[in-house]
Amino acid sequence: MGLYAALAEAIDAYTGLSPAAFSTILALMVAAYFLVSSMFVHPDALPEKPSSASHPAAPATAPPPPYVPAEPVQVGDITAEELRAYDGSDPKKPLLMAIKGNVYDVSLGRLFYGPGGPYALFAGKECSRALALLSFDPRDINGNLxxxxxxxxxxxxxxxxxxxxxxAKVGQIVHEHTKAGCNGSSEQTESNVDTHPEPSNTS
Ligand code: HEM
Structure with missing residues (x-):
């Protein structure tokens, strides 16, 4: 009797299984063992935990420094034309936007108004009409009420x-002649908000 025949007979005698069934079950058990044991890691193999004792500054767990926006800079009296420089095209300049003649520093909302933002078309502009009408039409982006x-x-x-x-309110829109002091006053009131729509090709 060959070795294989003796082995087959022993398997059958002890387990009542055919050699093929026995070896399949054995293979599955070995696979299950390796699978389960791979889920556990020996404590020695763990990377050393950062502790405040070994790393007093604990840089790994320190929160990132908070984002601190630059202090809003007052621009005071500004014409609609000058306001356009603050549309986000120059990253060193704040993002400004005007409503009812009042100029706001919207740099905090850079994600909204900065380049590529959903409301970037409002940056550097007087937006009263567009906001009142909930319109993105460039012809509505002006102070005409x-x-x-x-x-x-x-x-x-x-x-x-x-x-x-x-x-933060950082200034107010004035007409060119008002800024130049032609009428002797630079005071901006709601009555002198631009009531003339800008040409549609200047969006
Ligand atoms: C499909 C339509 C719209 C959706 C889904 C939408 C969505 C949003 C969301 C989620 C916000 C943020 C709100 C928050 O800060 O809590 C927002 C803010 C804003 N939306 Fe819209 N919007 C829509 C239409 C419009 C329209 C038509 C306008 C004006 C023409 C507009 C102008 C604004 C402005 C000015 C802000 C304020 C951003 C800020 O806080 O500085 N949106 N919108």
């Missing part, structure tokens, strides 16, 4: 309150 109904003016009012709460 003419023809707006009460509901639209209410919408604009809500936006203004949101901006007053969230952003």
């Amino acid at each position: 003419e023809g707006l109904n009460e509901a639209e003016l209410d919408v604009l009012q809500d936006w203004e309150e949101k901006f007053k709460e969230k952003y």
